[in-house]
Amino acid sequence: MSEERIITAATVTTGEKADGKELQTLVEKSIHAGFEVEEIIGDAAYSEKGNLDYAKENNIKLIAKLNPMVSQGPRKVEDEFEFNNDAGMYVCPAGRMAIRTAKQGKKSKERNQVTTYYFDIEKCKNCSKREGCYKPGAKSKTYSVTIKSDIHKDQIEFEKSEYFKTRSKERYKIESKNSELKNQHGYDVALTSGLIGMRMQGVVLQIKCG
Structure with missing residues (x-):
């Protein structure tokens, strides 16, 4: 119209x-x-x-x-893990740092890639804050962040x-x-x-x- x-x-x-x-x-x-x-x-x-x-x-x-989901991510601000700039890793609410990362997905016009951060599952099993964070029986604990493309970064700035x-x-x-x-x-x-x-x-x- x-x-x-x-x-x-x-x-x-x-x-x-x-x-x-x-x-x-x-x-x-x-x-x-x-x-x-x-x-x-x-x-x-x-x-x-x-x-x-x-x-x-x-x-x-x-x-x-x-x-x-693109501009802010899937989690509420209060639930987000903290990013440690010096280590280049995310730290969970319990203060434990991720042990490795991996990029997932292929670059395309439709989707962005995702960086997945992996945590020590043995520590997660016994964590005092595991409820709602660690799923019993899970073989891994991860936190994923969408890698914003340049076009998304430009749009975020344009929105401002x-x-x-x-x-x-x-x-x-x-x-x-x-x-x-x-x-x-x-x-x-x-x-x-x-x-x-x-x-x-x-x-x-x-x-x-x-």
């Missing part, structure tokens, strides 16, 4: 499909319809690595926050900018348009079964709503 609330492109998928996978198709459809795309404003679903790369390659500003913060406030417009489609024009209920029927219904509503 354009900033003037004109629908420039749409795709219809089954419910289990991820929204972010449609970004490139929507951009290309919008360009084909005669619109210039210099900026994209969306939610975190659109900030996957492939979309960040696509936006950079096409000189498009992507105003979409990174998924917290006043430009990003100001422009992200415009996202309410697409939510407003979605609400209009569902509540005023009946797009919350499928009139027929199957994707073809939903696509036809979508085209009619797109023409009707602009």
Whole structure:
């Protein structure tokens, strides 16, 4: 949708499909319809690595926050292990340092690599803080950290900018348009079964709503 609330492109998928996978198709459809795309404003679903790369390659500003799993990691701040800069190792809440590390995964446009830190399992078995940290019977105890790619680091810095913060406030417009489609024009209920029927219904509503 354009900033003037004109629908420039749409795709219809089954419910289990991820929204972010449609970004490139929507951009290309919008360009084909005669619109210039210099900026994209969306939610975190659109900030996957492939979309960040696509936006950079096409000189498009992507105003979409990174998924917290990427920017902050899977654990709450209070649960994080401490990193010892001198040793280059993580230290667990009990004060024990990792004994070795290993990189896992392959570099790709879709995923980042992970650094896994291994701890002495024999010490973990008898640790006073093992509850909730060490799983009885486990053969290893690890702590993994995602290695942020340059594109993710750039996006994290971009999120801190006043430009990003100001422009992200415009996202309410697409939510407003979605609400209009569902509540005023009946797009919350499928009139027929199957994707073809939903696509036809979508085209009619797109023409009707602009």
